[in-house]
Amino acid sequence: MSGMEDLYRENILDHYKHPRNRGTLEHPDVSYEDANPLCGDKIRMDFNIRDGKIEAVRFSGSGCSISQAAASMLCETIEGKPLDEVKKLSRDDVLEMLGIELGPVRLKCGLLALKTLKAGVYGLPQWPGEEDEGEVEQARATDFSGTQPANGRREGHR
Amino acid sequence: MGESAAAAKLSRPSRASLAFDPGEVRQQFPIFRAPRPKPLAYLDSAATSQKPDPVLEAMARYYAEYNANIHRGIYDIAERATAAYEDARRRVAHLVGASSPREIVFTRNSTEALNLVAHAWGRRFLEVGDAIVLTEMEHHSNLVPWQLLAQEKQVELRFIPVTGSGELALETLPELLADGRAKLVSVVHISNVLGTVNPIAEIARTVHAAGALLAVDASQSVPHCPVDVKQLDCDFMAFTSHKMLGPTGIGALYGRRRLLEAMPPFLGGGEMIREVKLTESKWNDLPWKFEAGTMPIAEAIGLGAAVDYLEGLGMAEVFAHDRALAGYAMERLAEVPDLVMLGPPADRRGGVVAFTLGEIHPHDVATVLDDEGVCIRAGHHCAMPLHAKLGVPASARASFHCYSLEEEVDTLVRGLHRARKVFAR
Ligand SMILES: Cc1ncc(COP(=O)(O)O)c(C=O)c1O
Numbered sequence: 001m002s003g004m005e006d007l008y009r010e011n012i013l014d015h016y017k018h019p020r021n022r023g024t025l026e027h028p029d030v031s032y033e034d035a036n037p038l039c040g041d042k043i044r045m046d047f048n049i050r051d052g053k054i055e056a057v058r059f060s061g062s063g064c065s066i067s068q069a070a071a072s073m074l075c076e077t078i079e080g081k082p083l084d085e086v087k088k089l090s091r092d093d094v095l096e097m098l099g100i101e102l103g104p105v106r107l108k109c110g111l112l113a114l115k116t117l118k119a120g121v122y123g124l125p126q127w128p129g130e131e132d133e134g135e136v137e138q139a140r141a142t143d144f145s146g147t148q149p150a151n152g153r154r155e156g157h158r
Numbered sequence: 159m160g161e162s163a164a165a166a167k168l169s170r171p172s173r174a175s176l177a178f179d180p181g182e183v184r185q186q187f188p189i190f191r192a193p194r195p196k197p198l199a200y201l202d203s204a205a206t207s208q209k210p211d212p213v214l215e216a217m218a219r220y221y222a223e224y225n226a227n228i229h230r231g232i233y234d235i236a237e238r239a240t241a242a243y244e245d246a247r248r249r250v251a252h253l254v255g256a257s258s259p260r261e262i263v264f265t266r267n268s269t270e271a272l273n274l275v276a277h278a279w280g281r282r283f284l285e286v287g288d289a290i291v292l293t294e295m296e297h298h299s300n301l302v303p304w305q306l307l308a309q310e311k312q313v314e315l316r317f318i319p320v321t322g323s324g325e326l327a328l329e330t331l332p333e334l335l336a337d338g339r340a341k342l343v344s345v346v347h348i349s350n351v352l353g354t355v356n357p358i359a360e361i362a363r364t365v366h367a368a369g370a371l372l373a374v375d376a377s378q379s380v381p382h383c384p385v386d387v388k389q390l391d392c393d394f395m396a397f398t399s400h401k402m403l404g405p406t407g408i409g410a411l412y413g414r415r416r417l418l419e420a421m422p423p424f425l426g427g428g429e430m431i432r433e434v435k436l437t438e439s440k441w442n443d444l445p446w447k448f449e450a451g452t453m454p455i456a457e458a459i460g461l462g463a464a465v466d467y468l469e470g471l472g473m474a475e476v477f478a479h480d481r482a483l484a485g486y487a488m489e490r491l492a493e494v495p496d497l498v499m500l501g502p503p504a505d506r507r508g509g510v511v512a513f514t515l516g517e518i519h520p521h522d523v524a525t526v527l528d529d530e531g532v533c534i535r536a537g538h539h540c541a542m543p544l545h546a547k548l549g550v551p552a553s554a555r556a557s558f559h560c561y562s563l564e565e566e567v568d569t570l571v572r573g574l575h576r577a578r579k580v581f582a583r
Contacts, residue, residue: 007526008580039521040551041536063553064519065581082466109521 006064009099011073016065021075023058032120034106041067043116045075054078054121060121064109066102071113073097087122089114091129109115129140178474184561186210198529199560199566204378204557205535207399209464213404216463217456226528228455229429229446243455246462247438247445250285250410251466253473254376254395260444261418263411264453268377269299269412271396272344274448275373276303278392278421280311284341289314291370292342293326294547297350298540300375300396304344317339318545324352324501328361335368342371347379347390351539352501352556353484353510355379362391371417377401381468381507381557399457404464408418408457411448418444420580425450428497468560476560480509483558487511487567494574500553509558512539515574518581520554526577532570 025031028046035042036094048056056078059071078086094114095102110129113129118124139148184190187208190198200208226236228243244259251259265271286292290304308315316334319327326345334340343365348355358374363546365372373394379385380395387395395419398409413421423430423441427450433440441447464546470474485504488511491497496516501507515523520536527534535555538545545551558568 008522013580016581036541039519040545041519042551062519064521065523106525108522 001150007100011099012065012069015069019059019068019072021058021079022060022071024060025058030120032116033120034112034116036063036067036112038105038108039064039067041109041112043067043071043112045071045113045116045120047121049083049121052083055080059116063112064106066098066106067109067112070094070098070110071116074113074117083121086117089117094128103132104150107144162198166377174220178479178560178564180479180561183210183471184563186212188214188559193335194531199530199532199569201556201558201562201566201570202533202535203559203562204401204539204555206406207381207403207559208561209460210403210467211406213460213466214473216245216462217405220456225456227441230501239455240460242459243453246458247461248470248497249465251384253469254380254387257388257410258415261387261412261415263413263445263448263520264511265396265409265411265448265457266454267400267409268375268396268398268408269303270395271398272305272342272373272375273298273393274411274424275344275413276307276398278424278448279417280304280307280313280342281419282422284311284313284531284546286312287314287339289316289334289337289340291316291318291331291340291463291532293356294320295319295326295344295349295352295354295541295558296344296374296543297326297377298304298542299344299350300344300379301543318345318546323503324349324354324548325506326354326356328364331361331364331481332368335365335370340368340370342373344373344375344394346375346377347385347506348382348508348538349501349541349544350378350509350510350557351512351541351544353507353512353557354502355506355508358390358392367389376510378510382473382480384473392415394481400459402461402464403467404461405454405457407454408461410461412547418448423450424448425449458541465578471560477508479508479560480558480562483562483564484509484511486564487558487570490567490571491574494571495578497574500548500550507581509544510555512555514553515577517583518577522581523554523574523577526580527570527573530569530573530576532566532573534570 025046025048029049030047033044043059043061046058047054057075059075091111096108098110114128187210189208224235224238226239228240241452246261249261249491251262256262290313318330321327345356345361347358362372371393374392376385376397380397394413395412430442430447430450431439432442488504498514501513524534524536537552539555
């Protein structure tokens with residue numbers, strides 16, 4: 001159980017305590033709110049879009065440190081970037097930004113901001129990474145033989 | 159428990175008077191004997207309880223020694239299996255004070271028991287314009303089945319409000335029943351979030367005076383305190399084995415015999431029929447009319463063993479222990495800055511304490527605690543409307559059972575101080 005130090009790395013706590021791009025935009029071109037009903041996390045993102053670029057982005061809402069830090073990191077990454085480049089951002093890119101592995105429950109916390117971005121700007125409402133499930137492969141890879149229960153620290157599949 | 163008995167029990171029990179030693183009890187639960195890097199502080203018994211040796215052994219013995227289908231075979235082990243399954247039903251009936259084992263229907267869990275009432279009773283006996291009364295503190299499983307039924311039958315749902323202290327505003331009940339349209343009231347006995355113990359016998363008097371029926375979600379009471387359907391005077395009662403030291407996959411519905419007899423079956427299939435022709439059938443007697451297909455036999459036997467185990471400890475003793483521990487937890491939690499507890503004071507609750515910790519999200523709290531070996535629940539605990547009413551998106555919850563120790567509460571409190579340090583802004 002070395003999980004906590006991993007999960008709450010310096011960069012995550014830093015973004016959680018000092019969020020970048022937090023707030024709202026006065027005249028957003030797109031404003032979208034999404035929620036993770038499992039934990040009650042809510043994220044709203046406001047975008048100004050100019051010349052095929054995300055000129056400005058702000059997020060607001062409430063939730064756990066993972067969801068808030070991920071939103072902060074995502075906003076920092078996409079501001080000023082071209083729309084077609086931002087569209088390519090995947091679940092794995094967010095996990096890389098966070099620098100941690102997440103169990104199935106916390107994975108949704110980590111991906112809520114990306115989901116909000118994709119649904120708001122690109123009209124793609126699915127959970128990132130759920131487009132191609134691979135559940136069967138995952139089931140095969142799960143080891144049920146150990147006495148220590150798998151505590152979900154490895155990368156989840158949902 | 160009768161209202162006077164309940165009142166007597168609600169005075170703060172002293173730990174010295176306990177007839178069992180939770181530390182010894184704990185040794186009979188293999189999960190606590192398993193070696194771990196940090197000792198397990200399991201404070202999530204309201205979600206599911208741990209299982210003692212006798213339960214696991216009873217199930218293993220069935221599979222190893224007399225595994226056979228029930229009510230069918232006429233050979234020795236099939237007869238033993240049938241006897242063990244029906245014996246479990248008798249034990250459950252005894253535990254809750256049913257008049258006859260026929261009033262106990264085995265289901266998959268509480269959720270299925272409540273759905274059974276909604277389908278078999280609700281579909282047959284409700285008419286357009288009728289009403290069902292629920293409360294704002296219900297678990298989703300005592301909410302959603304009625305929502306589905308209400309849509310289908312065009313029945314109105316009404317709600318007993320929850321007060322600021324997390325109790326039912328029962329003075330509203332006569333009014334909710336006044337127009338005579340309410341045919342059923344369904345209420346949780348002990349709230350899985352607030353720990354509130356609702357005065358079921360008192361509610362039953364009001365409900366019956368208005369000519370309605372009373373269903374009780376006893377998921378958090380049957381596992382923890384003395385429950386007697388005659389004293390409560392309820393018409394239906396649902397409970398679930400996995401919260402009462404038994405296995406998952408089995409639960410029970412208590413129903414008054416005349417009500418169960420008047421109801422059509424819930425699911426169709428083998429075992430629930432007496433005579434089948436190609437286009438119609440005659441239903442089996444109670445309770446088998448409601449038990450279609452091969453039932454979870456090992457699980458029923460495990461539940462029977464769990465009932466034995468609980469009765470061995472004494473339900474009043476278990477409740478005294480849980481409540482004393484909740485009282486201790488509330489005292490210790492009050493020391494933690496920014497911590498806000500939900501629900502009524504210790505003298506009016508069972509072994510459940512839900513709380514929020516400043517701005518820190520309950521998931522973050524639970525993750526820090528997990529690192530200390532502490533298991534608590536974080537989220538809305540399947541009671542989203544209640545959390546909306548209380549104005550919090552989610553909460554953290556510690557809950558207890560007979561094996562829970564004060565030391566676990568101490569570990570919890572240490573973990574909470576640590577969580578505050580980690581997330582201090
Ligand atoms: C009050 C209450 N009702 C119903 C349930 C549902 O129990 P089950 O999931 O076993 O059907 C629970 C447990 O989660 C509960 O706490």
